[in-house]
Amino acid sequence: MEVLFYIAAVVTLVATVRVITHVHAVHALLYLVVALIALALIFYLLGAQFAAALEIIIYGGAIMVLFIFVVMLLGPLAVEQEKSWLTPGTWVGPSVLALVLLGEVGYLIAAGDHLPIDVMETRRKGISIVLYGPYIIGVELASMLLLPGLIGAYHLGRRVSKEPR
Amino acid sequence: MLTTHALVLAIMLFCIGLVGLLSRRNILYMLLSLEIMLNAASLAFIAGGARWGQADGEIMFLFILTLAAAEVSVALGIVLQLSYRFKTLDADAFSEMKG
Numbered sequence: 581m582e583v584l585f586y587i588a589a590v591v592t593l594v595a596t597v598r599v600i601t602h603v604h605a606v607h608a609l610l611y612l613v614v615a616l617i618a619l620a621l622i623f624y625l626l627g628a629q630f631a632a633a634l635e636i637i638i639y640g641g642a643i644m645v646l647f648i649f650v651v652m653l654l655g656p657l658a659v660e661q662e663k664s665w666l667t668p669g670t671w672v673g674p675s676v677l678a679l680v681l682l683g684e685v686g687y688l689i690a691a692g693d694h695l696p697i698d699v700m701e702t703r704r705k706g707i708s709i710v711l712y713g714p715y716i717i718g719v720e721l722a723s724m725l726l727l728p729g730l731i732g733a734y735h736l737g738r739r740v741s742k743e744p745r
Numbered sequence: 746m747l748t749t750h751a752l753v754l755a756i757m758l759f760c761i762g763l764v765g766l767l768s769r770r771n772i773l774y775m776l777l778s779l780e781i782m783l784n785a786a787s788l789a790f791i792a793g794g795a796r797w798g799q800a801d802g803e804i805m806f807l808f809i810l811t812l813a814a815a816e817v818s819v820a821l822g823i824v825l826q827l828s829y830r831f832k833t834l835d836a837d838a839f840s841e842m843k844g
Contacts, residue, residue, distance in 0.1 A: 585747055589754045596781055598766030605773055621797045626795040638810055643817050648823045654828050710800045722811040729815030736822025
């Protein structure tokens with residue numbers, strides 16, 4: 581159990597260091613997706629299955645897709661650039677890290693219920709009961725945060741008109 | 746024991762994100778470093794929640810997720826506007842507001 585945690589931690593660290601040391605934005609995003617998935621595995625090993633699912637769906641899915649769209653919008657893609665992205669050398673690093681994670685998940689599925697999750701205590705209450713009980717003000721504040729985020733993204737995302745008004 | 750090492754991992758991830766934020770001048774990479782630091786914070790919250798067996802850690806993770814989604818959508822809009830106006834993503838070039 582702990583070995584799985586350490587392997588996932590090493591994968592996370594390596595992928596994160598590659599994110600901040602890479603020159604090409606798309607390669608850095610690939611490494612960041614791998615780091616997020618490794619972090620989701622760590623969340624699962626810590627007993628937070630719901631957080632692990634949300635990490636993959638929202639971070640690895642939605643937010644990274646936003647980043648990739650913006651990188652594609654920033655510059656028109658030249659054919660030579662796309663050719664250089666399709667060479668095997670750019671895919672080897674993230675693929676190896678992702679294969680390590682896939683091996684870990686396969687081991688977890690094969691082991692089934694025999695492996696105890698190393699949580700210190702079993703949780704007493706569900707997330708939703710606490711979220712809509714004592715933390716209801718936080719939910720309201722999150723909605724007040726998301727609506728200006730939506731309006732701001734809509735306003736900022738328009739193309740700039742050429743002539744000043 | 747596992748949660749202690751998870752906290753150490755969170756510290757290391759946060760430091761990597763901080764170094765990236767301070768050393769890279771491309772504004773897209775600065776955003777990526779911010780994401781890494783937010784992830785490190787949520788890992789620390791999850792580890793604390795797992796240590797004490799409470800659901801509060803995962804709830805704080807939900808709030809951090811909401812914050813990150815709102816922040817990324819607005820910040821990427823700002824990145825698009827900056828690239829249209831200045832034709833560059835260098836953070837040092839955006840110095841029109843110097844007092």
